[in-house]
Amino acid sequence: MHNYLFLIPALPFAGFLILALAGRRLSKTTVALVGAGSVGLSALLTMIMAIEFIGSQGETFTQTLWTWMKVGGFSASISFTLDALSLVMLFVITFVGFLIHIYSTEFMQNDEGYSRFFAYMNLFVGSMLTLVLADNLLLLYLGWEGVGLCSYLLIGFWYKDPANGAAARKAFIVTRIGDTSMAIGLFLLYANLGTLHIQELMHRASAEWQIGSPLALAAAALLLGGAVGKSAQLPLQTWLPDAMAGPTPVSALIHAATMVTAGVYLIARTHVLFTLAPIVQTAVAVIGAATLLLAGFSALTQKDIKRVLAYSTISQIGYMFLALGVGAWSAAMFHFMTHAFFKALLFLGAGVVILAQHEEHDMFKMGGLRKRLPIVFWTFLLGSASLSALPLVTAGFYSKDLILWQAWSSPTGGLWLWLAGLLGAFITSLYTFRMVFVTFFGKEKIALSMKPGRRMVLPLIVLALLSIVGGFVELPETLGNLPLFSSFMSGVFPASSEHAAGTMEQLLQIVASLVAVSGIGFAYILYIRKPAFTEKFAAARPVEALRRFWLSGWGFDSLYDALFVKPFISIARIIKHDPIDSGYDGIVTMNTALHRVLSKTQTGSIRWYAAGIAIGVVVFLGIVIILS
Amino acid sequence: MNFLFYLSAFIAVISTVLVITRTNAVHALLYLIVSLLAVALIFFALGAPFVAALEVIIYAGAIMVLFIFVIMMMNLGGQAAKQEARLLTPGIWIGPSVLILVLAAELIYLFAFEQERFSAGAEVSPKEIGIALFGPYAIGVELASMLLLAGLVGAYHLGRPHRHGKDEGGNS
Amino acid sequence: MMATVPMEHGLILAALIFALGFVGVLVRRNIVFMLMSIEIMLNAVGIAFVVAGARWGQPDGQIMFIFILTMAAAEVSVGLALVIQLYHNLKTLDADAANSMKG
Numbered sequence: 001m002h003n004y005l006f007l008i009p010a011l012p013f014a015g016f017l018i019l020a021l022a023g024r025r026l027s028k029t030t031v032a033l034v035g036a037g038s039v040g041l042s043a044l045l046t047m048i049m050a051i052e053f054i055g056s057q058g059e060t061f062t063q064t065l066w067t068w069m070k071v072g073g074f075s076a077s078i079s080f081t082l083d084a085l086s087l088v089m090l091f092v093i094t095f096v097g098f099l100i101h102i103y104s105t106e107f108m109q110n111d112e113g114y115s116r117f118f119a120y121m122n123l124f125v126g127s128m129l130t131l132v133l134a135d136n137l138l139l140l141y142l143g144w145e146g147v148g149l150c151s152y153l154l155i156g157f158w159y160k161d162p163a164n165g166a167a168a169r170k171a172f173i174v175t176r177i178g179d180t181s182m183a184i185g186l187f188l189l190y191a192n193l194g195t196l197h198i199q200e201l202m203h204r205a206s207a208e209w210q211i212g213s214p215l216a217l218a219a220a221a222l223l224l225g226g227a228v229g230k231s232a233q234l235p236l237q238t239w240l241p242d243a244m245a246g247p248t249p250v251s252a253l254i255h256a257a258t259m260v261t262a263g264v265y266l267i268a269r270t271h272v273l274f275t276l277a278p279i280v281q282t283a284v285a286v287i288g289a290a291t292l293l294l295a296g297f298s299a300l301t302q303k304d305i306k307r308v309l310a311y312s313t314i315s316q317i318g319y320m321f322l323a324l325g326v327g328a329w330s331a332a333m334f335h336f337m338t339h340a341f342f343k344a345l346l347f348l349g350a351g352v353v354i355l356a357q358h359e360e361h362d363m364f365k366m367g368g369l370r371k372r373l374p375i376v377f378w379t380f381l382l383g384s385a386s387l388s389a390l391p392l393v394t395a396g397f398y399s400k401d402l403i404l405w406q407a408w409s410s411p412t413g414g415l416w417l418w419l420a421g422l423l424g425a426f427i428t429s430l431y432t433f434r435m436v437f438v439t440f441f442g443k444e445k446i447a448l449s450m451k452p453g454r455r456m457v458l459p460l461i462v463l464a465l466l467s468i469v470g471g472f473v474e475l476p477e478t479l480g481n482l483p484l485f486s487s488f489m490s491g492v493f494p495a496s497s498e499h500a501a502g503t504m505e506q507l508l509q510i511v512a513s514l515v516a517v518s519g520i521g522f523a524y525i526l527y528i529r530k531p532a533f534t535e536k537f538a539a540a541r542p543v544e545a546l547r548r549f550w551l552s553g554w555g556f557d558s559l560y561d562a563l564f565v566k567p568f569i570s571i572a573r574i575i576k577h578d579p580i581d582s583g584y585d586g587i588v589t590m591n592t593a594l595h596r597v598l599s600k601t602q603t604g605s606i607r608w609y610a611a612g613i614a615i616g617v618v619v620f621l622g623i624v625i626i627l628s
Numbered sequence: 629m630n631f632l633f634y635l636s637a638f639i640a641v642i643s644t645v646l647v648i649t650r651t652n653a654v655h656a657l658l659y660l661i662v663s664l665l666a667v668a669l670i671f672f673a674l675g676a677p678f679v680a681a682l683e684v685i686i687y688a689g690a691i692m693v694l695f696i697f698v699i700m701m702m703n704l705g706g707q708a709a710k711q712e713a714r715l716l717t718p719g720i721w722i723g724p725s726v727l728i729l730v731l732a733a734e735l736i737y738l739f740a741f742e743q744e745r746f747s748a749g750a751e752v753s754p755k756e757i758g759i760a761l762f763g764p765y766a767i768g769v770e771l772a773s774m775l776l777l778a779g780l781v782g783a784y785h786l787g788r789p790h791r792h793g794k795d796e797g798g799n800s
Numbered sequence: 801m802m803a804t805v806p807m808e809h810g811l812i813l814a815a816l817i818f819a820l821g822f823v824g825v826l827v828r829r830n831i832v833f834m835l836m837s838i839e840i841m842l843n844a845v846g847i848a849f850v851v852a853g854a855r856w857g858q859p860d861g862q863i864m865f866i867f868i869l870t871m872a873a874a875e876v877s878v879g880l881a882l883v884i885q886l887y888h889n890l891k892t893l894d895a896d897a898a899n900s901m902k903g
Binding site: 606610614 | 896
Binding site: 633645648664673679682687715721724731750760768 | 808
C-alpha cells in the first residue's frame with residue numbers, strides 16, 4: 001500500500017489536467033465529480049496510509065519517483081516522505097479540502113468559471129500536497145511556488161473586476177519577497193552543507209554548525225523570511241485581508257486552513273536549523289506574539305465579516321509561530337489542526353451568510369439570522385466557541401491552552417510571551433463573539449435570498465463536530481493526561497521540555513479559561529445589552545481615531561505605500577523617458593550634427609577639394625617638421 | 629655646367645609663373661613649353677641625357693601639342709580670354725598664395741638641411757636605363773603599357789560625339 | 801662633365817615648381833588651366849626623381865620619370881576628352897559650374 005503514496009498528490013494534479021484541458025466541454029456534474037472526487041480519493045488514500053502508518057509504529061516511509069535533476073554535484077529527485085508531521089498535514093489538507101470542495105460544488109453553482117475554479121483548486125491541492133510530502137527542500141520550494149501561483153489565480157478568480165486583480169497581485173508580490181528570502185536560504189544551505197535533502201540536511205547542520213553560528217543564523221533567518229511571507233506574519237501580513245476578494249471557499253481552503261500554514265510547516269520541518277539559531281527562534285516567538293496582538297486589535301474594528309476572519313487567521317497563525325518560537329513544535333501543529341477545522345468552518349459559514357444576504361459583506365447591515373439559518377447559526381457558534389477557546393468542550397481550548405502553557409514554561413518562553421498570548425485570547429473571544437452577536441442576533445435587516453442546500457450544510461456539520469472532538473487527542477496532564485498527539489509526533493520532534501506540571505499549570509489553565517469567558521461576556525454586554533453605548537463610545541474622538549488606525553491594519557498599507565510603492569513609481573516615471581537611452585541618443589545626435597557640418601564641405605567644386613588636399617599636406621608636413 | 633643648371637632653373641621658374649598668370653590659353657601653353665624645355669636642359673646638365681630627350685619629345689612634343697589641338701578644337705575665341713580676365717581677380721590669389729607659401733616653406737625646410745655635397749656622378753647612359761627597364765622594372769613596363777591601353781580606349785570613348793537625348797542603349 | 805650641383809638645390813627647385821603648380825590648380829577656374837597646372841606639378845615631381853637618381857648615379861630615378869611621363873600622357877588624353885564632354889554639356893569651361901555633386 002505504501003507504493004501508492006505518490007497518488008496522493010498525483011490525483012489532484014490529474015484532476016487539474018483533465019479540468020484544464022477539457023473542463024469547458026464537461027457538464028457541471030462531471031466537473032464537480034472530477035474536482036471534488038480527486039481530492040476525496042486522496043483523502044481516502046490518506047486514511048489508508050494513516051492506518052498503515054500507525055500500525056507499523058510510525059515508521060517513516062520514502063517513495064522516490066525519479067531523479068529530477070543531476071547537475072554539477074547537485075542532485076534532486078521527486079521523492080515523497082511520509083512521517084508523522086506530513087501525515088497530520090496530509091490529513092488536514094485532504095480531508096478539510098474535500099469538505100470544502102463539496103461545499104464549493106454548490107457555492108459556485110451559478111458561476112460561469114465553474115471548471116476553471118475546480119481546475120485551480122485541484123492544482124492548489126496537488127501543490128500543497130507536494131509541499132508537505134517533499135523529501136528535499138527543492139521539491140518543497142516547487143510546491144511552495146505552486147501554491148503561491150494558485151493563490152494568485154484564485155484570489156483574482158473574478159478577474160473582470162480590476163480590484164480583484166490588484167488584490168491578487170498584492171498577495172503574489174508580498175509573498176514573493178518571502179519566497180526570494182527562502183530561495184537565498186536554500187542557496188546558502190546548499191552552498192555550505194552540500195545537500196537539500198531534508199533529513200540529510202538536518203544531520204549535517206547539527207554535525208557541522210555550532211549553536212549560534214552565523215551560518216545557522218543566516219539560514220534560519222532566511223527561511224523565516226519565507227515563512228513570514230507565506231503565513232502572513234509581520235511584516236508581510238498586508239496581503240491576507242485583501243485576499244478576501246476571492247471566493248469564500250478559496251478563503252477557507254487557502255487562506256485559513258492550508259497555504260498560510262505552509263510557513264508553520266516549513267519551520268517545523270527544519271526545526272533542527274532553528275534550534276541551532278536561538279536568536280532566530282526567539283525572533284519567531286516575538287514575531288508570533290506581536291502579530292497575534294496586532295491582528296487581534298485590527299479584527300476588533302472590522303466591519304466586513306470576511307476581513308474579521310482574515311485578521312483572525314493572521315492572529316491564530318501568530319499563536320502557531322509563538323509556539324514554534326518557544327520550542328513547542330507539536331503544540332504548534334496541534335493548534336494548526338484545530339485551527340484548520342474551526343477556521344474553515346467559520347469561513348464556510350460566512351460564505352453561506354453572505355450568499356443568503358444578497359452578497360452583503362458588512363456585518364452591521366445584517367442581523368437576526370439566528371432564527372432564519374439555524375443550522376448555520378449553530379455550526380458557526382460552535383466554530384466561534386472553538387476559536388475563542390471555550391474551556392473544556394472545544395478543540396481550540398486544548399490547543400491554545402497548550403501553547404500558553406508552553407509559552408510560560410519553556411526555557412525560551414517567559415512572562416511577556418505568555419501575557420501577550422493571554423491578552424490575545426481575550427481579544428480573540430471579544431471579536432469573535434462580536435461577529436456572532438452582530439450577525440446572528442438582533443433584528444433581521446435583510447431578507448433571506450437563499451437557503452443553503454445539503455452540500456453546503458453537510459461540511460459545516462462535519463467541521464463543527466471536528467471543532468469539538470478534535471481536541472480530545474491531546475489532553476493535558478491536569479485534565480486526563482492523554483498526550484496522543486505529541487506522542488504521535490515524537491518521532492519527528494524532540495519532546496518539549498516541561499517543568500513539573502501540577503498546580504502551576506492548573507492555575508494558568510483557570511486564568512486562560514476565565515479570560516476567554518470574560519471576553520465572551522464583554523462582547524455580550526457591548527453588542528447585545530448596550531449596543532447604543534458601544535456606538536457612542538466608538539464615535540468619541542480619540543476612540544474613533546484609534547478605531548480607524550486599527551481598521552487599516554495599523555497603517556501598514558500606507559507605510560509600505562510611502563516606503564516602497566511611491567519611490568518605485570517615481571523611479572519608474574523617471575525611467576519612463578529612457579534616461580540611459582539618452583546616452584545612446586546623444587551619440588546619434590552628435591553623429592547627425594557632425595554629418596551635417598561635414599556635408600557642408602562637399603561643395604562640388606573641384607578647387608575646394610584641391611584646397612582641402614593642400615591644407616592636409618601642409619598640416620601633415622607641419623606635424624612631421626615639428627615632431628622631428 | 630653649374631651655371632647652365634642655375635640659368636635653366638631660373639628660366640623654368642619664371643616661365644611657370646607666367647603660365648599660371650596668363651588669361652589666354654595658347655599663351656599659357658607656349659610658356660609651359662618653354663618651361664618644359666628648360667627642365668630638359670636641367671636634366672641634360674645633371675647627366676641624364678635620355679630623359680632630357682624624352683622630356684622634349686613626349687612632354688613638350690606630344691602632350692603639349694595635344695593640349696593645343698584640344699584648345700583649338702573648342703574654338704573659344706576672344707570672349708573666353710575676357711571671361712578669364714574677369715574671373716582672375718587679384719583678390720583670388722591671396723588664400724592660395726598663403727597656403728602654398730607655407731607648403732613651399734615646409735618643403736624647403738625639409739630639403740635644405742642635408743649637408744651633402746653632390747658627388748660627381750657619372751652620366752647615366754641610355755644603355756643602363758634599358759637594362760634596368762628590362763630587368764627589375766619589367767613589370768612596371770607591362771603595367772605602363774596596360775595603363776596606356778586604358779587611356780587610349782577611354783580617350784576614344786569619351787571623345788566621341790554623343791548625341792544627347794537619344795538612347796544608344798547605355799554605353800555603346 | 802657633369803654639373804656638381806648640391807642635391808638640395810635640385811629638390812628646392814622641384815618644390816618651387818610644385819608649389820607654383822599647386823597655386824595654379826587652386827586659383828584658376830578654367831579647367832584647361834587646371835590641367836596645365838597639374839602637368840606642371842607632375843613635371844616638378846619628375847625633376848625631383850631625376851635629381852635624386854643623378855645624385856646616386858643610378859638609373860632608377862630616370863626610370864621613375866619615364867613611368868611618370870607615361871602616366872601623364874594617359875591622364876592628359878583622358879582628361880582632355882572629359883573636358884570636351886564637359887564643354888559639350890555645360891557650354892562653359894568653368895570648374896565651379898560642375899558642382900552637382902555637392903551636399
